[in-house]
Amino acid sequence: MADIASRIEEANALVLKRILEADPLWVDLRPAKEVVPGMTENTILHAGPPVRWERMAGPMKGAVAAALLFEGRASTPAMALEMAASGDIRFSPCHEHDAVGAMAGVISPSMPVFAVRNRTLGNTAFCAWRDLGQASGCFDEETVDKMHWIHDVGMPALRAAVLERGGLEIKPLWARGLLMGDEHHNRVSAGTSIFTRMMAPAMARAVEDRQALAELFDYLANFDLAIVPLTMAGCKAVMNGAHNVEASTVVTAIARNGVEVGIRVSGLGDRWFTGPAQLVKGIYHPGFSEADACPDLGDSAIIETTGFGGCAIAAAPTHVTVRDEPGAALRYTQEMYEITLGKNPSYPIPALGFQGVPTAIDIRRVVESGILPIVDTPIAHKEAGRFRGVIGFGMSRPPMECFEGALTAFADRYLD
Amino acid sequence: MADIASRIEEANALVLKRILEADPLWVDLRPAKEVVPGMTENTILHAGPPVRWERMAGPMKGAVAAALLFEGRASTPAMALEMAASGDIRFSPCHEHDAVGAMAGVISPSMPVFAVRNRTLGNTAFCAWRDLGQASGCFDEETVDKMHWIHDVGMPALRAAVLERGGLEIKPLWARGLLMGDEHHNRVSAGTSIFTRMMAPAMARAVEDRQALAELFDYLANFDLAIVPLTMAGCKAVMNGAHNVEASTVVTAIARNGVEVGIRVSGLGDRWFTGPAQLVKGIYHPGFSEADACPDLGDSAIIETTGFGGCAIAAAPTHVTVRDEPGAALRYTQEMYEITLGKNPSYPIPALGFQGVPTAIDIRRVVESGILPIVDTPIAHKEAGRFRGVIGFGMSRPPMECFEGALTAFADRYLD
Numbered sequence: 001m002a003d004i005a006s007r008i009e010e011a012n013a014l015v016l017k018r019i020l021e022a023d024p025l026w027v028d029l030r031p032a033k034e035v036v037p038g039m040t041e042n043t044i045l046h047a048g049p050p051v052r053w054e055r056m057a058g059p060m061k062g063a064v065a066a067a068l069l070f071e072g073r074a075s076t077p078a079m080a081l082e083m084a085a086s087g088d089i090r091f092s093p094c095h096e097h098d099a100v101g102a103m104a105g106v107i108s109p110s111m112p113v114f115a116v117r118n119r120t121l122g123n124t125a126f127c128a129w130r131d132l133g134q135a136s137g138c139f140d141e142e143t144v145d146k147m148h149w150i151h152d153v154g155m156p157a158l159r160a161a162v163l164e165r166g167g168l169e170i171k172p173l174w175a176r177g178l179l180m181g182d183e184h185h186n187r188v189s190a191g192t193s194i195f196t197r198m199m200a201p202a203m204a205r206a207v208e209d210r211q212a213l214a215e216l217f218d219y220l221a222n223f224d225l226a227i228v229p230l231t232m233a234g235c236k237a238v239m240n241g242a243h244n245v246e247a248s249t250v251v252t253a254i255a256r257n258g259v260e261v262g263i264r265v266s267g268l269g270d271r272w273f274t275g276p277a278q279l280v281k282g283i284y285h286p287g288f289s290e291a292d293a294c295p296d297l298g299d300s301a302i303i304e305t306t307g308f309g310g311c312a313i314a315a316a317p318t319h320v321t322v323r324d325e326p327g328a329a330l331r332y333t334q335e336m337y338e339i340t341l342g343k344n345p346s347y348p349i350p351a352l353g354f355q356g357v358p359t360a361i362d363i364r365r366v367v368e369s370g371i372l373p374i375v376d377t378p379i380a381h382k383e384a385g386r387f388r389g390v391i392g393f394g395m396s397r398p399p400m401e402c403f404e405g406a407l408t409a410f411a412d413r414y415l416d
Numbered sequence: 417m418a419d420i421a422s423r424i425e426e427a428n429a430l431v432l433k434r435i436l437e438a439d440p441l442w443v444d445l446r447p448a449k450e451v452v453p454g455m456t457e458n459t460i461l462h463a464g465p466p467v468r469w470e471r472m473a474g475p476m477k478g479a480v481a482a483a484l485l486f487e488g489r490a491s492t493p494a495m496a497l498e499m500a501a502s503g504d505i506r507f508s509p510c511h512e513h514d515a516v517g518a519m520a521g522v523i524s525p526s527m528p529v530f531a532v533r534n535r536t537l538g539n540t541a542f543c544a545w546r547d548l549g550q551a552s553g554c555f556d557e558e559t560v561d562k563m564h565w566i567h568d569v570g571m572p573a574l575r576a577a578v579l580e581r582g583g584l585e586i587k588p589l590w591a592r593g594l595l596m597g598d599e600h601h602n603r604v605s606a607g608t609s610i611f612t613r614m615m616a617p618a619m620a621r622a623v624e625d626r627q628a629l630a631e632l633f634d635y636l637a638n639f640d641l642a643i644v645p646l647t648m649a650g651c652k653a654v655m656n657g658a659h660n661v662e663a664s665t666v667v668t669a670i671a672r673n674g675v676e677v678g679i680r681v682s683g684l685g686d687r688w689f690t691g692p693a694q695l696v697k698g699i700y701h702p703g704f705s706e707a708d709a710c711p712d713l714g715d716s717a718i719i720e721t722t723g724f725g726g727c728a729i730a731a732a733p734t735h736v737t738v739r740d741e742p743g744a745a746l747r748y749t750q751e752m753y754e755i756t757l758g759k760n761p762s763y764p765i766p767a768l769g770f771q772g773v774p775t776a777i778d779i780r781r782v783v784e785s786g787i788l789p790i791v792d793t794p795i796a797h798k799e800a801g802r803f804r805g806v807i808g809f810g811m812s813r814p815p816m817e818c819f820e821g822a823l824t825a826f827a828d829r830y831l832d
Contacts, residue, residue: 176605179734180597180605180606181595189592189596190596190606193606193613196613196616200616200636204629205626210624214617217616217619221613221616350597350733350734351733351767
């Protein structure tokens with residue numbers, strides 16, 4: 001036992017070091033099929049742990065339909081749903097392809113993905129540029145048109161800019177955003193502003209089509225959440241760098257498919273440990289309530305896994321989920337220090353005396369303390385196509401089964 | 417006495433209402449001589465209360481020399497200084513022309529000024545687009561070149577954009593910046609980012625010269641303090657709307673020329689009440705100390721007069737002047753509630769339970785409490801041309817003489 005304890009300690013120290021030293025650089029923006037490992041013309045990726053078509057949540061089915069319409073594989077929603085159910089499409093979790101996707105997390109071959117390279121270790125990760133309609137399961141004409149705009153206008157323009165700039169360093173973006181009240185998951189309006197300001201010179205130099213340039217600036221000006229996919233790709237690049245360290249008990253992914261929540265653990269390879277997805281207590285937009293909500297959905301909890309989002313909510317006291325409850329933001333983050341192994345000095349939180357964000361969730365600490373990670377999450381409607389966008393924001397927790405299952409598997413593997 | 421007390425109360429209520437309801441809109445960017453009242457080809461405006469050439473502080477003399485070189489009135493610094501001393505130039509305080517200027521505050525006829533209209537009352541105010549070199553008294557070739565770039569490239573491009581956009585509302589910019597840790601005087605990096613994001617679509621549409629567009633985005637990306645002159649013009653537009661209300665004891669300007677500090681009071685017309693400018697305790701850049709500093713300088717304290725800067729420093733705990741002293745930011749703002757008449761609900765401070773910024777400094781409260789307004793100020797070198805930019809940041813207070821003098825004058829005028 002002493003032997004395994006020190007082995008775990010050593011492994012976790014290495015994992016923590018890899019997270020703290022990770023240096024994500026946004027390098028490219030290309031169609032998924034050109035860069036995402038294992039992506040084929042017939043593959044569609046989705047959020048969370050594996051799930052068959054029949055069991056998929058409403059918004060995920062809707063997002064698949066939107067993807068098939070966007071790809072030109074179907075010309076009506078009915079045809080798209082039929083094709084999805086036919087067995088001809090290979091569905092696979094984003095996380096099994098070095099990728100992540102927001103909300104439904106559906107990525108089809110032609111969709112643009114942000115490619116972020118972790119310069120410390122050389123690994124690259126991807127996240128789809130989401131249209132909020134498609135991400136939340138809509139498949140109407142407006143949604144598909146927007147997906148085409150992102151592909152035809154947005155991608156070439158923004159790609160030209162990032163190549164012109166020689167990449168964009170993500171660490172300063174995260175550090176500065178945190179000092180401006182962002183937690184990087186749903187309160188990201190500072191980050192989107194900083195991103196625009198940092199990228200604008202290269203955009204002006206690289207984009208010759210003035211109309212495209214103006215439309216891209218419109219998109220950035222009008223959509224506060226614009227940089228979330230870039231942040232997600234960055235977090236995935238960081239956490240993939242920390243994955244697959246033998247004997248480590250650190251969580252390297254938390255992901256939700258609307259039916260189940262799954263986690264992965266650094267020392268336990270690519271296995272998923274799952275439990276049922278919960279409904280999210282939160283602030284719903286007028287006209288919606290928990291009764292309309294899809295249970296916990298999306299790969300975006302990779303943000304929490306990296307130390308932001310719910311973990312860093314103390315930095316974001318103005319965010320809707322904590323704004324009306326004095327002290328809540330501080331309490332959530334302080335709780336997260338109980339289940340993490342370190343603090344990331346690159347990302348200090350002013351309201352906590354400039355302590356770094358809680359970093360490296362340990363499955364042992366979660367099970368021992370009974371404290372579950374907190375995820376600051378957007379909420380989708382449970383029925384596909386009912387609402388273009390999120391119907392609210394809330395704080396969710398993955399089920400304890402995930403951590404108990406992982407700890408049991410860890411014991412099976414390392415204590416025998 | 418009861419009569420004057422209720423008259424003051426009524427007047428101050430009107431002044432507070434005018435400040436709270438002011439609605440500044442950035443409408444134009446033009447050479448000073450085209451828009452600033454009383455500006456002639458032979459006029460040079462300066463910061464603070466009136467001061468003769470002979471008595472001007474080092475950086476103000478340097479800034480005048482830079483202005484004459486920029487205007488083409490002199491071809492060498494020596495010629496410029498001779499011309500300034502000759503009596504041929506009419507020097508006048510910015511504040512006497514509905515204008516303000518940062519640091520030395522020197523505005524010459526061709527310099528671009530941001531024009532901000534207070535839509536509630538219809539008055540317009542101006543602030544020069546400052547090059548930091550010129551503002552701090554440099555007159556070398558690099559400084560004059562930069563002034564020409566601002567005039568030849570920056571002004572037409574940014575002017576085209578604001579006209580294309582139909583103006584830019586300043587209230588949302590201030591409100592959002594405050595929620596991102598800006599106090600709007602020296603911690604303005606959020607505001608400059610939001611400004612860039614909000615203006616970028618119109619810039620892309622209105623600026624045909626791609627090189628100019630790229631250079632303007634470079635300027636905004638690389639200069640955190642870029643929007644300070646716009647904020648200053650906005651504050652001056654707000655406070656001019658509150659000026660000249662009979663029987664009001666509210667301060668409508670605090671301004672420093674490096675030799676004297678002057679204040680103006682709403683109910684006391686355009687008279688200045690002055691006292692000696694103080695050296696500023698602060699954080700100096702490496703290699704500099706208080707011994708190198710010019711005493712308190714610049715019209716930028718119009719920002720504090722409006723409720724931001726030092727008054728709102730609780731919103732900016734990451735700012736260099738308060739970052740290393742726990743609680744200091746909160747204490748300064750709480751102190752300012754003691755000498756102000758209200759809180760501005762448009763500008764809530766998250767760290768103070770979303771209370772509005774302290775608004776409308778009352779000379780009676782200052783004298784009675786002994787609490788002087790606190791100004792979050794940049795610091796210039798005392799010798800012209802010694803350093804391109806500020807040598808540090810600190811918290812300064814205007815001398816009590818200003819407020820005592822004003823109160824005496826008020827009594828003379830209203831109690832007889």
